[in-house]
Every structure is written in C-alpha cells, then in structure tokens.
Amino acid sequence: MNLKLEMIVLPVSDIDRAKAFYEKVGFRLDVDHTANEDFRIVHFTPPGSECSIIFGEGMTPIAPGSFQGLYLIVSDIEEARAELTGRGIEVSEIFHDAGGVFHGHEGGDVTHRGPGQERLAGLHPERASYGSFLTFSDPDGNGWVLQEVSQRLPGR
Numbered sequence: 001m002n003l004k005l006e007m008i009v010l011p012v013s014d015i016d017r018a019k020a021f022y023e024k025v026g027f028r029l030d031v032d033h034t035a036n037e038d039f040r041i042v043h044f045t046p047p048g049s050e051c052s053i054i055f056g057e058g059m060t061p062i063a064p065g066s067f068q069g070l071y072l073i074v075s076d077i078e079e080a081r082a083e084l085t086g087r088g089i090e091v092s093e094i095f096h097d098a099g100g101v102f103h104g105h106e107g108g109d110v111t112h113r114g115p116g117q118e119r120l121a122g123l124h125p126e127r128a129s130y131g132s133f134l135t136f137s138d139p140d141g142n143g144w145v146l147q148e149v150s151q152r153l154p155g156r
Contacts, residue, residue: 010055012140013064015042018055021138024087025052031090046072065141077123077132077148084136091136091146096124122149 010016022044024030031043039058045051050073072078074080084091098118105149124131132148 005051007052007054007062008067008070009062010138010142011053011060011062011064011066012138012142014139015040015056016043017139022053025084025089026087065137067145070142070144072144072146073149075148075150077134077146080146081134089136092134094122094123094132094134095119095121096132107155144150 019029020031025112027046029042030045034040034057036071037057040056041054042056042071043052043054043061044132045053081091081094096119098120114121125152127148129149129151130147130153134145134146135143137143
C-alpha cells in the first residue's frame with residue numbers, strides 16, 4: 001500500500017494575512033473558496049511539492065502558530081535563502097548541527113539540537129546532503145525549516 005501525505009491543515013488567526021504571506025513566499029494558490037460566513041478554505045502548494053497546506057475559517061481548533069518543524073527541501077540552500085530574502089521574507093542565517101542530531105523547539109524558533117548538540121552558523125562543513133538548514137515563520141509563528149538535500153538516502 002502506498003500512502004502519500006497530501007495536505008496539512010495549518011492553524012492561522014488571520015486568513016487574508018496568511019494568504020498574502022504564502023503568496024509572497026512563492027507558494028501556488030490553488031483554491032480560495034468561501035461556502036458561508038463560517039467556512040472558508042485557502043489551499044496553497046509549495047513549488048515542486050506534492051503536499052499542500054490549507055487554512056481558513058472552520059478548519060481546525062488548533063491554536064494559530066502551533067505548528068513547528070514543517071520541512072521544505074531545497075537543492076541549494078544559499079539560492080533559496082537569497083530568493084526568500086529577495087521576496088521580503090525574514091529568514092534565519094544558514095546553520096548546521098555540530099553532531100548532526102536534530103531537532104527541538106525553543107521560544108518560537110525551530111531549532112536543530114539534540115542533547116549536547118550545538119547549532120553552528122554556516123553551511124555544513126562538507127556541504128553534506130541533509131546537513132544545512134534555515135528557518136522562517138509565518139505571521140502566526142508556524143515554523144518552517146528549509147533543509148538542503150542534494151542526494152537522497154536510498155529508498156527515498
């Protein structure tokens with residue numbers, strides 16, 4: 001049986017503000033539909049992704065900003081950072097982990113740190129696939145991670 005992750009329901013507080021943000025990031029707007037005053041759905045897909053996000057009115061009881069560690073994979077993290085900052089998106093500096101162990105959440109910022117691990121500035125020293133990251137958050141604080149993957153692990 002194949003199971004594909006298709007959609008993530010994202011908790012946001014202001015639908016139009018979130019819509020403007022994800023358009024600015026470069027996600028493709030697929031649907032913006034209002035059924036009535038209690039139900040509106042906005043559906044976006046990141047470029048190159050088969051998985052989408054949806055948000056809106058009447059979608060989820062989860063508190064806005066609760067999602068952390070939503071991963072977006074890029075082949076060149078420096079290029080991705082330049083594009084996002086060029087679009088006016090506030091992103092972290094590129095970082096890597098001292099020991100390659102990740103992740104956790106501290107104070108609204110997605111971090112990559114296990115016990116005894118340090119988050120170090122800059123690209124992974126060997127530019128290893130899966131080794132370099134940056135983060136950004138939407139206006140509600142939902143946290144995204146960009147991870148550079150240049151060569152997939154076997155079976156992926």
